[in-house]
Amino acid sequence: MIENSSAMTGEMLDRDLLSELKMIMPDQLDELVARFELDGTQRLEQMQTAIVQQQGEPLRQAAHTFKGGAGSLGALGLASQLKLMEGCGRESDFSAAQGLFSEINTHFSIVLQALRVWSKEA
Template sequence: MKQLDIEAIETLKEVMEDDFTILLDTFFEDSKLRLEDLRSNISSEDAEALRRTAHSFKGSASNLGALALADLCMRAESLGAKRSLEGADTLVNQIKDEYFAVEALLKSYL
């Protein structure tokens, strides 16, 4: 699966014009908070909170065309929905790595 839907990014950039930079900056800030929350959800063994955080992260990643990141978040959401944290550490590490790869790609649009 590719990391970014380039067509979606180009469309967003065209439609949002000057606000596109604000959108990306907000995504970067929110994503870093969500990464912290995912870690915290695991530390506190709160599968429902993991589900909610991953769901929210999935939505924002999807809106920006970050397909692989959205897919990983969907897997974390499903894990939380099953009230399980088995493998969550590994999955959150994958989400973190994918996020930073996406962030680097998106910064090229600024």
Template sequence: MSVPHLDEAVQSNLLSIMEDEYPLLVETFLSDSEERLRSIRAAFAAADGTALRHAAHSFKGSCGNMGAAVLSGLCKQLEEAARHNDLAAAQGLIAKVEHEFFIVRTLLQASRA
């Protein structure tokens, strides 16, 4: 059984808690995620494993809070690669994180419509 890109139970819970503010939550998550991805790319470009680990860790948490389990898991893998200063593995993981974020962003934008 594969893990869904977005956990429907988490999304439903967020919607019931946030109600009319849910679209703002989604927009905040998306814009914050874009900034986190920029930080990840910049840390990788600078070969700064510590900054990369921190950026991946931070992104992992926010993805988990939004129910984006696959994306959170990829961020965890990226965090571990950065912890071991394995920039070769990190490069492939960053591409996977970006691809998964594209899917999550598309799904969240559709949920607001």
């Protein structure tokens, strides 16, 4: 399982950025991952509420903030999906947002698992 998780980390996360984080903040990796999990969970809730209530600007804002956190931890694929969600909010395209939300939710879970493995290997 560790080998698969390590391979997944390489696919899901920017290893160069993660290496830099390890050098800069070696004792705070678990805290970074925990904060990302908490913030990401809150942003997912905000995005889901905005989609259900068909509120474009709150959707855009939640996706934008979440995108920044994902990018700062090297989750560039997730950040890319969140950029698309920003566009859905900007355009008030709630049909596309609903489908994308499911993908983002799944991707977030996979990224969290990869980040947990990475922080333990550090």
